[in-house]
Amino acid sequence: MVDGDALVETLPVAVAPQRASLWRDALRRFRRHRLAMIGTTVLLVMVVAVVAGPLAWRLPVNEIDFKQKLKGPTWSHPLGTDDLGQDLLARMLYGGRISLAVGVAAMLIAISLGTAIGAASGYMGGAVDHTLMRLTDLFLSIPALPLLLLIVYLFRDALKKAVGPEAGVFVLIVVVIGGLRWMPVARLVRAQFLSLREKEFVEAARGLGAPPLRQVVRHILPNAMAPVIVAGSLDVAAAIIAESTLSFLGLGFPPDIPTWGRLLFDAKDTLDFAPHWAIFPGTAIFLTVLSINYIGDGLRDALDPRKVLAR
Amino acid sequence: MSRYLLRRALISIPVLLGISVVLFTVLSLAPGDPFEELATNPNVPAEVRQNLRVKFGLDDPLPVRYARWVTSMLRGDWGFSFVSRINVDTLILQRLPVTLVVLGAAQLLAILVAVPIGTYSALRPYSLFDQLATTFAFIGFSLPTFFTGLLFILLFSIYLDWLPFIYRADISATGWRWYWEHIRQAIMPVAVLGLFQAAAMTRFMRAAVLDVIRLDYVNTARAKGLPEKTTLVKHVVRNALIPVVTLVALQIPNVFGGALVTEQIFRVPGIGSLLISSILANDTPVVMAVTFVYAALVVVSNLTADLLYGWLDPRISYR
Numbered sequence: 001m002v003d004g005d006a007l008v009e010t011l012p013v014a015v016a017p018q019r020a021s022l023w024r025d026a027l028r029r030f031r032r033h034r035l036a037m038i039g040t041t042v043l044l045v046m047v048v049a050v051v052a053g054p055l056a057w058r059l060p061v062n063e064i065d066f067k068q069k070l071k072g073p074t075w076s077h078p079l080g081t082d083d084l085g086q087d088l089l090a091r092m093l094y095g096g097r098i099s100l101a102v103g104v105a106a107m108l109i110a111i112s113l114g115t116a117i118g119a120a121s122g123y124m125g126g127a128v129d130h131t132l133m134r135l136t137d138l139f140l141s142i143p144a145l146p147l148l149l150l151i152v153y154l155f156r157d158a159l160k161k162a163v164g165p166e167a168g169v170f171v172l173i174v175v176v177i178g179g180l181r182w183m184p185v186a187r188l189v190r191a192q193f194l195s196l197r198e199k200e201f202v203e204a205a206r207g208l209g210a211p212p213l214r215q216v217v218r219h220i221l222p223n224a225m226a227p228v229i230v231a232g233s234l235d236v237a238a239a240i241i242a243e244s245t246l247s248f249l250g251l252g253f254p255p256d257i258p259t260w261g262r263l264l265f266d267a268k269d270t271l272d273f274a275p276h277w278a279i280f281p282g283t284a285i286f287l288t289v290l291s292i293n294y295i296g297d298g299l300r301d302a303l304d305p306r307k308v309l310a311r
Numbered sequence: 312m313s314r315y316l317l318r319r320a321l322i323s324i325p326v327l328l329g330i331s332v333v334l335f336t337v338l339s340l341a342p343g344d345p346f347e348e349l350a351t352n353p354n355v356p357a358e359v360r361q362n363l364r365v366k367f368g369l370d371d372p373l374p375v376r377y378a379r380w381v382t383s384m385l386r387g388d389w390g391f392s393f394v395s396r397i398n399v400d401t402l403i404l405q406r407l408p409v410t411l412v413v414l415g416a417a418q419l420l421a422i423l424v425a426v427p428i429g430t431y432s433a434l435r436p437y438s439l440f441d442q443l444a445t446t447f448a449f450i451g452f453s454l455p456t457f458f459t460g461l462l463f464i465l466l467f468s469i470y471l472d473w474l475p476f477i478y479r480a481d482i483s484a485t486g487w488r489w490y491w492e493h494i495r496q497a498i499m500p501v502a503v504l505g506l507f508q509a510a511a512m513t514r515f516m517r518a519a520v521l522d523v524i525r526l527d528y529v530n531t532a533r534a535k536g537l538p539e540k541t542t543l544v545k546h547v548v549r550n551a552l553i554p555v556v557t558l559v560a561l562q563i564p565n566v567f568g569g570a571l572v573t574e575q576i577f578r579v580p581g582i583g584s585l586l587i588s589s590i591l592a593n594d595t596p597v598v599m600a601v602t603f604v605y606a607a608l609v610v611v612s613n614l615t616a617d618l619l620y621g622w623l624d625p626r627i628s629y630r
């Protein structure tokens with residue numbers, strides 16, 4: 001496989017090896033995970049499509065044209081139209097922005113909350129640890145979807161009045177999904193902290209007079225992040241599914257914000273004569289979630305220190 | 312064993328209380344007034360509304376209201392459904408068996424699929440079978456239940472016309488035909504839910520068997536001449552199931568979420584679709600009660616997991 005030119009090109013690297021760092025090693029291992037690389041590519045295409053797509057595909061998301069209603073894919077409407085004759089490609093590109101944004105935002109909330117609680121629990125120990133872990137156990141045994149539905153049901157109207165229909169629903173859904181998914185991260189971070197806080201380098205920092213906050217933020221946390229990154233990537237997928245589920249049940253975003261789940265909700269009653277309307281957004285959700293799951297798998301292989309010996 | 316179970320059951324009481332506190336806090340933080348409609352009705356004087364508020368204790372301090380709510384729930388007084396015009400507990404008892412049957416069947420299907428496939432995958436890691444199983448597992452848990460449900464309806468009900476896609480509680484046939492119709496309409500919901508769980512369970516099972524199979528006692532079992540089948544079933548799979556039970560128990564709240572969606576897609580008359588219809592109809596007593604029943608079901612399944620745990624690893628129950 002290696003021809004002469006490539007050998008010459010790799011030689012200087014072999015002579016003066018790059019400084020190996022944790023992240024460079026991780027990146028190298030990640031690159032070797034073929035499915036994770038495919039997942040990254042697919043996800044990047046999706047992100048570029050929803051960010052730049054609406055600029056390139058100029059059909060409006062809400063132009064009603066009854067003559068074109070429920071048409072399958074054609075040249076003028078590559079993904080077909082819905083029951084009001086609105087262009088599905090335009091709606092999916094626009095709705096995809098919301099779906100992906102909900103996933104990322106909810107993940108950030110879940111991770112920040114989980115890291116804070118796990119760090120406090122693991123660093124302080126004692127009664128704080130005990131209380132926070134009982135709280136974590138409690139939240140782990142709450143069935144998330146029914147509670148999610150209950151909260152959306154109770155607070156939706158009030159938030160709509162306070163900050164407008166789109167922002168209100170967005171904030172509510174993101175906060176609630178993120179607020180019900182922090183527990184695994186908290187457990188992971190706590191476990192890392194329990195072992196890291198006894199390590200020599202932390203003791204050294206403590207001996208040099210680093211205050212607790214500095215010990216946590218500068219010394220322990222960076223070393224505890226690997227499992228959090230893996231959990232975070234999978235949380236994006238879980239949050240996207242949670243938002244789609246809410247929208248699919250008709251309790252997520254309103255009809256004028258066509259997230260992928262909402263499109264499925266609207267499409268499910270005409271499944272027998274307009275299957276394309278359900279299949280395209282469903283496939284979009286599936287591909288996104290599958291890509292993220294493979295990326296998470298690749299990240300786990302790349303970041304799990306137990307794997308270092310094996311490769 | 313019974314003392315161990317009793318201990319676990321006692322631990323679940325604070326969990327249930329905690330969940331009820333969370334639910335009640337959510338409800339009391341929520342804006343809105345049950346007598347809002349009376350306020351806009353010009354025929355109802357303000358005093359009447361105020362008297363009603365006092366009569367139902369809406370202005371009492373929060374802990375008092377919580378205590379009253381919990382005691383009435385404990386006594387079995389779950390309120391009255393404004394929409395269905397019957398007591399909430401009667402309504403839930405009508406719907407609960409269907410949910411439990413569908414969930415139980417799905418769980419059984421998941422175990423029947425996941426345990427053999429996961430074990431076989433781990434026995435031949437990176438073989439063609441393992442790679443296929445891994446791929447299908449990834450696809451399985453990346454496909455949300457609502458999309459799988461729609462795809463199943465599209466394929467089996469619309470194109471092939473094999474199965475009905477609406478679940479009916481009132482089937483008029485009698486005898487064997489009655490059973491057959493019930494099984495036929497349950498196939499799709501059970502398959503959607505069961506395969507979704509099987510996907511994650513296969514991964515857990517594979518990882519657990521891979522961990523166990525290299526251990527010395529497995530070598531010992533083989534060396535002393537036990538047949539491979541006995542080694543596998545009695546020594547490998549039994550011990551591999553211990554971590555799997557933990558992971559599956561952690562997944563249970565998600566499973567109820569999936570069940571809720573599945574019920575809604577196939578219009579299974581269980582508590583999940585009851586929850587959705589009550590939310591859409593603003594039927595607060597039913598919404599609260601169903602959410603609480605879900606929480607109770609999670610606690611019961613965790614207890615079942617503990618029971619399985621004690622059976623799989625007898626050391627646990629003596630601790």
